Amino acid sequence: MTDFFREVDEELRNERMRSLWQKYRFFIIGVIVFIIGATAAYRYYIHYVEIEAGKSGDEYLKAIELSENGKHDEARKILAILEKDGFGAYPELAKLRSAGILVAENKKEEALKVYDNLVADSALTETLKGFVRLQSVRLAIDLESFDNVIKRSAPLMEEGNPWRNLTQEARILSAWKAGKQDEAAKWVKQLKDEEQLSQGLRQRVLLLEELIIAKGGTLPQDG
Numbered sequence: 001m002t003d004f005f006r007e008v009d010e011e012l013r014n015e016r017m018r019s020l021w022q023k024y025r026f027f028i029i030g031v032i033v034f035i036i037g038a039t040a041a042y043r044y045y046i047h048y049v050e051i052e053a054g055k056s057g058d059e060y061l062k063a064i065e066l067s068e069n070g071k072h073d074e075a076r077k078i079l080a081i082l083e084k085d086g087f088g089a090y091p092e093l094a095k096l097r098s099a100g101i102l103v104a105e106n107k108k109e110e111a112l113k114v115y116d117n118l119v120a121d122s123a124l125t126e127t128l129k130g131f132v133r134l135q136s137v138r139l140a141i142d143l144e145s146f147d148n149v150i151k152r153s154a155p156l157m158e159e160g161n162p163w164r165n166l167t168q169e170a171r172i173l174s175a176w177k178a179g180k181q182d183e184a185a186k187w188v189k190q191l192k193d194e195e196q197l198s199q200g201l202r203q204r205v206l207l208l209e210e211l212i213i214a215k216g217g218t219l220p221q222d223g
Helices: 002-068 072-085 090-104 108-119 126-143 146-157 164-177 181-192 199-214
Strands: none
Touching: 002 072, 002 090, 072 090, 090 108, 090 126, 108 126, 126 146, 126 164, 146 164, 164 181, 164 199, 181 199
16 A cells, blocks of 8 residues: 555656746747857857966966067067957956166156056056055156155055055155155154065165265154
8 A cells, every 4th residue: 555655646746847847848949949049148258368368367477578688679579469458357467568778768758657557547457546645656766856756655555555654655755855864763763664675675774874874864763
């Protein structure tokens, strides 16, 4: 008797499944086809991204090599193409490299304009934008007033900004050049008190301290 009821129960379940299949088979098949198609499209996209990023990366490295060998015009041609058709972040990186070439050619005013345009580009990540802004601050030391350098550098001086210490270094150099030795000395003292300062930056700060003292500046005393 138990086997009979089990068989009846299984038959009912099978009948229910057949009924559901008849009612929803097209929907189920559609979902399966969609999942397969979406997976295939995603894999194709990943493959496409890898190929295009690889192409742009190769061209970018070629431009770097050319510029480092002094072949600036040839590098510019490649960078111009990348600025227009490069994949991912390569258009912005190409502009950044183009500005670097202008600096190497001592065309600092033109380079500063490129940096400023990049800073205004909403496509840039905050980290890259910070790096570009730092380059503009460093160039501005030779091109603009001390007050303008301070204004340019203000966003980088916020607490926790990864470019803060390097920006402080640029501010010190700007103050030193402007004859503001007390201001420069104060910032040198602040940097020297930083515990997490790279060895290279710490050495440069000591050199700046010597330059300030040579011009009559005095570092604030502790306490």
